[in-house]
Amino acid sequence: MRKYSNTRATLAIATASLKSILRSPSAVIFSLAFPLIFILVFGFIGGGGVKVEVGLGKGSDTTNIVYQELKGVNVVKLLPDLSEETLKKNLEKGSLDAVLTISKNPNGKPPYIVDVKYTKASLEKGNILKAVLNNIFYIVNTKGANAPPPVAELREATVHGREYKTIDFILPGQLGFSLLSTGVFGTAFVFLSLRITLVIKRFFATPVKRASIVIGEAIARITFSLIGALFIILVGHFFFGFTLIHGFVTVINMLILSVIGLIVFMGFGFTVSGIAKNESSVPPIANIITLPQFLLSGTFFSIEAFPKWLQPISRALPLTYLNDAMRKVAFEGAGLFDVTHQLLVLAIWGVIIYTVAVKAFKWE
Structure with missing residues (x-):
């Protein structure tokens, strides 16, 4: 048996x-x-609905008006605590939509320079961020007929990355x-x-x-x-x-x-x-x-x-x-x-x- x-x-x-x-x-x-x-x-x-995730470059000045205005935009999520290596890596692989660095202009005019690196991995969200930044620059740099000198200059670049x-x-x-x-x-x-x-x-x-x-x-x-x-x-x-x-x-x-x-x-x-x-x-x-x-x-x-x-x-x-x-x-x-x-x-x-x-x- x-x-x-x-x-x-x-x-x-x-x-x-x-x-x-x-x-x-x-x-x-x-x-x-x-x-x-x-x-x-x-x-x-297709389409999406995920927020635009923006890393903040090392040494960025967070006291200026551009950063403060950007912080109040609901569609943008700022990530201020990432290392330079992580920022570069995440931007290239498409898990980060852009990296923004706000630094003081050594020439003093305008007082600040805003460097933005986008990724081709998320061009749609890059365009959203461009529109947001242009609107902020219009607000802070234009105050009517007696507008003061611009407070910031925008510099943009795009890096290659996987499409998300x-x-x-x-x-x-x-x-x-x-x-x-x-x-x-x-x-x-x-x-x-x-x-x-x-x-x-x-x-x-x-x-x-x-x-x-x-x-x-x-x-x-x-x-x-x-x-x-x-x-x-x-x-x-x-x-x-x-x-x-x-x-x-x-x-x-x-x-x-x-x-x-x-x-x-x-x-x-x-x-x-x-x-x-x-x-x-x-x-x-x-x-x-x-x-x-x-x-x-x-x-x-x-x-x-x-x-x-x-x-x-x-x-x-x-x-x-x-x-x-x-x-x-x-x-x-x-x-x-x-x-x-x-x-x-x-x-x-x-x-x-x-x-x-x-x-x-x-x-x-």
């Missing part, structure tokens, strides 16, 4: 669960169709949304259904261990999510030019991040399945978890566009850090060791939510 193997049982559960997921219209719609539709829409219409397209911002957010939906809704519905239909109770009559049930379901969801993530990434890259800075290596890093994110989000699903009394109560509870993250975690717009009082809430959500890590890996070429801060926050969320899940989850 062949010895019973929990490993084979785990793989059998994973295979059966994966087949069930692939046959589920709701799983395909939430995990693949919705994200793909958003990617297609934003990929075709809308798809480079949207696709990681939609991938994160897909993982969140799969982790929360998929896990919650499956385990609640297994409990209500007494399937888990029947499992207990066999030598199958509880860990095998959980691991089997997890393997199925991870496999399905990796297939979906790879599909979304390839569609974005080949049809809309989604940036994969290191090609195959970047894809692998994004898939690893997808697995980490899904494992964390499955913890929310386990918690929901433990709290919900029946299948009709799953959507309301799950939406309380997923909807705020979908809207506030930088899925469609940078969280910098939100009111200041709302930004700390956005920065507390796990999906925010997954989206941020995805974008850094894909566009900036960061490795997994370069996004340790984001991974640490996800790990903290994982510990918290699985602690709650252990308390809330019910087998019967």
Whole structure:
């Protein structure tokens, strides 16, 4: 008689669960169709909505009127604390839209010289900054018929950089949304259904261990999510030019991040399945978890566009850090060791939510 193997049982559960997921219209719609539709829409219409991020050169005078006026412009985000090396690097790779240096004129007339370096990576936002600066110069240099001498002179230059397209911002957010939906809704519905239909109770009559049930379901969801993530990434890259800075290596890093994110989000699903009394109560509870993250975690717009009082809430959500890590890996070429801060926050969320899940989850 062949010895019973929990490993084979785990793989059998994973295979059966994966087949069930692939046959589920709701799983395909939430995990693949919705994200793909958003990617297609934003990929075709282009555009943006992210603020113009401007670095401040070393030694810039921040007491003059030009800087003070620029600080009051909502569309411009000034970053005054970056090193020269970081400014140059970020400008070249397109994660910074311009670098502005305000220095005193040694000749004294005009008192200040404003040097601006734009990047070809974001020409649209460079044009916005030009319009803003021209308006400021008109205000501070022109005071009617008896205008005083100009207080500043503008000098401009443009450097080459990678183009930061809308798809480079949207696709990681939609991938994160897909993982969140799969982790929360998929896990919650499956385990609640297994409990209500007494399937888990029947499992207990066999030598199958509880860990095998959980691991089997997890393997199925991870496999399905990796297939979906790879599909979304390839569609974005080949049809809309989604940036994969290191090609195959970047894809692998994004898939690893997808697995980490899904494992964390499955913890929310386990918690929901433990709290919900029946299948009709799953959507309301799950939406309380997923909807705020979908809207506030930088899925469609940078969280910098939100009111200041709302930004700390956005920065507390796990999906925010997954989206941020995805974008850094894909566009900036960061490795997994370069996004340790984001991974640490996800790990903290994982510990918290699985602690709650252990308390809330019910087998019967």
